[in-house]
Amino acid sequence: MTLLKPYISVEGLNVSYGKCLALQNITLQIPEKQITVIIGPSGCGKTTLLKCLNRLIDLTEGVKLSGRVFVDGVDIYSSKGVDPTQIRRKMGLLSQRPFPLPMSIYDNVAYGLRLNGLKNKLKVDAVVEHHLKMVGLWEEVRHRLKSPAWNLSAGQQQRLCLARSLAVEPEAILGDEPTSALDPMSSQRIEKIFLELKSQYTIVVVTHILRQAKRLADYVIFLYLGKLIEHGPAHSIFENPKEPETQAYIRGEIS
Numbered sequence: 001m002t003l004l005k006p007y008i009s010v011e012g013l014n015v016s017y018g019k020c021l022a023l024q025n026i027t028l029q030i031p032e033k034q035i036t037v038i039i040g041p042s043g044c045g046k047t048t049l050l051k052c053l054n055r056l057i058d059l060t061e062g063v064k065l066s067g068r069v070f071v072d073g074v075d076i077y078s079s080k081g082v083d084p085t086q087i088r089r090k091m092g093l094l095s096q097r098p099f100p101l102p103m104s105i106y107d108n109v110a111y112g113l114r115l116n117g118l119k120n121k122l123k124v125d126a127v128v129e130h131h132l133k134m135v136g137l138w139e140e141v142r143h144r145l146k147s148p149a150w151n152l153s154a155g156q157q158q159r160l161c162l163a164r165s166l167a168v169e170p171e172a173i174l175g176d177e178p179t180s181a182l183d184p185m186s187s188q189r190i191e192k193i194f195l196e197l198k199s200q201y202t203i204v205v206v207t208h209i210l211r212q213a214k215r216l217a218d219y220v221i222f223l224y225l226g227k228l229i230e231h232g233p234a235h236s237i238f239e240n241p242k243e244p245e246t247q248a249y250i251r252g253e254i255s
Helices: 046-053 084-090 105-115 121-134 154-167 184-197 210-216 234-239 244-250
Strands: 006-017 020-031 035-039 063-071 091-094 172-176 202-206 219-224 227-233
Touching: 006 046, 006 202, 020 046, 020 202, 020 219, 020 227, 035 046, 035 210, 046 063, 046 172, 046 202, 046 219, 084 091, 091 154, 105 121, 105 154, 121 154, 154 172, 154 184, 172 184, 184 202, 184 210, 210 234, 219 234, 219 244, 227 234, 227 244, 234 244
Parallel strands: 035 202, 035 219, 091 172, 172 202
Antiparallel strands: 006 020, 006 063, 219 227
């Protein structure tokens, strides 16, 4: 895969929590409308990097950041009129555990639409139905849209959270180990949805499961001890890794 058009560019990114340097001089590009998977052992900085891409890192107390992150050509850490809320809106996030809002299934998906000023009920109904269908949830919930979202299974809740993110028309989807709390069948459904969506959205997924990375990835970023060791097309990283650390991780010698 040739990286023709990056959607996200990271230049000289350093992140520290107090005296702990979590990311060191990260420079890379993430391709548009592909699935990029961030891999590496626990504590290597995967989630920290993901949070830097939509400025969720801002919400962490005591964090210090230097470097630049461009999203669709915009330096999101520039002080010149960049609204973190708008950045986060462009990049839907799936957390490790699903967090449906304490309201009905329907209202979860409609929530962002209403915040953005859409009041026409017929239009809201249509958007809710469309995005529940996108995540394969419509037929399962169409007769109980007013039921509390917490009555859904964990896998259904995660798909609902994805539908809620998609309803506000993001440009990218970020997943922080989005299947780690799910059963195998639900995990497969989320993976299938990601593969279906990648033609429309830039997708960046953190995973600790190497098999999942191999199933999903078009592009791979390998982090180790806060450093960028290697990145490139998935077939190159998995079939012919250049760096010793990458080779050891893929062989299962680093975990």
